[in-house]
Amino acid sequence: MLRKQEEQLRRFRQDLFSTEPADSGLASVLPTTVLEQLRAEGRTVPHRFGPVRSVTDRNAVLSIVGDIIDQAVLLERPGREGAVLTLSVAARHKQLGTRQAVDPQEARAWVEAIVGPKWLPHFYAAGALSGSTSGGTSTSGRLTTQYFYLFLGADGVPQAEPEHQLGVQLTSLAPAP
Numbered sequence: 001m002l003r004k005q006e007e008q009l010r011r012f013r014q015d016l017f018s019t020e021p022a023d024s025g026l027a028s029v030l031p032t033t034v035l036e037q038l039r040a041e042g043r044t045v046p047h048r049f050g051p052v053r054s055v056t057d058r059n060a061v062l063s064i065v066g067d068i069i070d071q072a073v074l075l076e077r078p079g080r081e082g083a084v085l086t087l088s089v090a091a092r093h094k095q096l097g098t099r100q101a102v103d104p105q106e107a108r109a110w111v112e113a114i115v116g117p118k119w120l121p122h123f124y125a126a127g128a129l130s131g132s133t134s135g136g137t138s139t140s141g142r143l144t145t146q147y148f149y150l151f152l153g154a155d156g157v158p159q160a161e162p163e164h165q166l167g168v169q170l171t172s173l174a175p176a177p
Contacts, residue, residue: 008049009113024042039082049114051092056103060091064110073153075164080155084156089124089146090130097145101128107146107175121174124149129168148173 047066054060065088072080089107091100106124112120128143149170151159161170 008052022090028159053094054091054103054106055109056106057091057100059093059095060100060102062089062091062102062106062110063112064089066114071162075162075166080162082159083152085150087148087150088130088145089115089148095177101144102146104146105127111148111173119140119150119158121172122150123173124151124161124170125173126166126168126170 012148047144048063049066050063051061052063054062065086067086067088069086070080071082071084072078072085074084089102089110091102095099100107100173104127108125115123126147128145129147130143130145140150151162161172
């Protein structure tokens with residue numbers, strides 16, 4: 001996985017952790033109004049990695065999206081300082097194009113490949129949070145996309161899971177002692 005995608009992983013990691021909006025490949029294709037709205041909401045342009053072939057399902061291709069948002073926005077706590085880095089791992093059937101569930105262990109392996117062993121212990125898995133039905137997005141459908149969070153203080157230093165009302169149980173990716 002690492003050998004085959006080394007260059008693409010390096011570029012994704014660089015784009016994701018860059019503080020310059022111009023470094024995002026998506027910034028060049030999104031309309032200015034969308035970019036301005038994202039910045040007004042305290043967000044950055046999402047960064048994409050993939051599609052890449054799944055290593056656990058020969059019929060799946062994976063896409064990974066990285067997004068950074070203010071903690072105050074995500075946690076609905078006005079005045080809260082810091083940011084949240086979200087990584088989501090989604091899969092589609094490579095021929096049918098339909099969404100499918102991502103193996104949680106494979107999703108974790110991709111997150112580790114992206115952030116490295118130094119940052120991984122600061123991430124939290126939120127599990128599968130999104131699903132789709134033929135009519136659009138629905139939480140009543142099969143949950144397919146795996147989500148991971150990294151909470152950063154205003155100083156950029158990783159923080160422990162803050163008190164939140166996200167409606168999901170977060171699990172630390174730190175190795176058990």
